[in-house]
Every structure is written in structure tokens, then in C-alpha cells.
Amino acid sequence: MITFVQKLNMQKIEHIGIAVKDLDESNQLFEKLLGRPHYKIEEVLSENVRTSFFRTGQSKIELVEATNDQSAIAKYIQKYGEGVHHIAFAVTDIRKEMERLKMEGFRILNEEPKRGADNKLVCFVHPKSANGVLVELCQEITE
């Protein structure tokens, strides 16, 4: 029974995060690509990023621009160039899912969930433990 509940925890692709150099230029590009405009822009001061969101089905595309050189996004672009930065999965109970993944041998990058963009509690799984994919878990903040 516990296994069944845990299996339902990771529900869907919440968003795909794409590292971009210039958010305004990329907003125009993705508006053309997806055939619809972004619906919001949000700065996350703690992460040194500015983000924008596009809806696509039940998921989102999140463009992420570094606001200074300390941002992980600035370092990512310097190393790999622009492109897909992370895949985020929606979870109903982030702490339970972090525990489950640790037990399965995944390396969680932050011990405690932190506040991310778009009213979410988030944590990251190290790409070295997930086939080179930076995986984010995110749980909607409801209170």
C-alpha cells in the first residue's frame, strides 16, 4: 500500500527549464516556436535568476536567465551553452519523495526543500546520479 502511494507521488512533468542568455530575446523566440506568449515573468532573488513561463498541455516551459555571474545558470551557459537545464516533476509530498529517492541511491542536492519560482517548494537531484539529467522535484505551496 505504501508503495502504491509513493508511486503516485511523482505525477507529471511540471516544467522543463531552459537556460537562456537573454530572456527578452528568448521570450520572442519561444512565442514563435510554441505559437503562444509567455504568461508571466518572475525573478527569484535567492537563485539569481529571472524566469518566464509558457503553458503547453499540463506542463510548462520555463526559460531561465542569470541575473549575475554567481547564478548557476551563468555557470551552466559558460560550460555548455544555452539549452535544456533541468526537468521538473510535480510531487504531492516533496519530503517523502526526497526520502524515497535517497533510499534508492539518488544524490539530493539540497537537504531541505527550498522556495523556487512559481510558488513551489523545490529540490534537485544531482545529474551524476540520474544519467546526466538535472532533475527537480516541485510541490505547490498551498498555505
Place this chain on the structure above:
Amino acid sequence: MITFVQKLNMQKIEHIGIAVKDLDESNQLFEKLLGRPHYKIEEVLSENVRTSFFRTGQSKIELVEATNDQSAIAKYIQKYGEGVHHIAFAVTDIRKEMERLKMEGFRILNEEPKRGADNKLVCFVHPKSANGVLVELCQEITE
């Protein structure tokens, strides 16, 4: 009216394609990550790949392994290592969407849609025209 229909064409993230070195090992890893098993394995001879699929919400995760050195996946892994290879969007009319994207300045990698995995007609948009993201369009084959 034409614009409205075109905007509805790109409907959702159909799947995220992840380049992996060893499909069987990665199937085990992603089964642990997503908390559910893959539901099929399919070899695409024309692309020199073997693929597996996991459901997550209305989208899928597609793991892609090269079956020989000629595969684009082998070359990708050699250059970048394992990781996210492409994002695929479901479309209702792939030819119309290819036309629209060309008009918008995107570089389409194949002039004609080709048969991909999972009973789909597919085409790719060059990552240089899409912020470093290899974008796939795919339309379900119904006949």
C-alpha cells in the same frame, strides 16, 4: 481564425528524449527515479536506436540508446555525455506546423516528416535556431 487553429496545433510535451549509454541499466535507474516501470521497448532501425518509454502524466520519458556508431545518439553522447537530447511536442498537423515554423525563421532538419518511434511522424528543428534545444514535432499515425 487561421492563427487560432495554428496556435492550437502544438498541444503538449509529447515526450522528453534522453540519450543513454546502456538502455537496460538506464531502464532500472528511471524505474527507481519515476517510481514506475517502462511500458515498452522499441528499436528504430532507420535511426540506429533502441528506445524505451515511461509514462508521466500526459507526457512520456523516452530513453534512447545508440545501436551502432552511426547513430546520432552515439555522436551526441561522445560530444556531450548522457543527458536530455530532445523535447518533442505533439502536433495535430505536422506539415502545417513545419510550414509555420519555417515561416517564423526556424531551420527544419528534414524536409519531409519521417517515421519515428511509437507510431509517430516526426521532424526536428535545428537546435541552433531554438536556443540550443533540439525540438521534435510528432504527429500520431492514425491510418
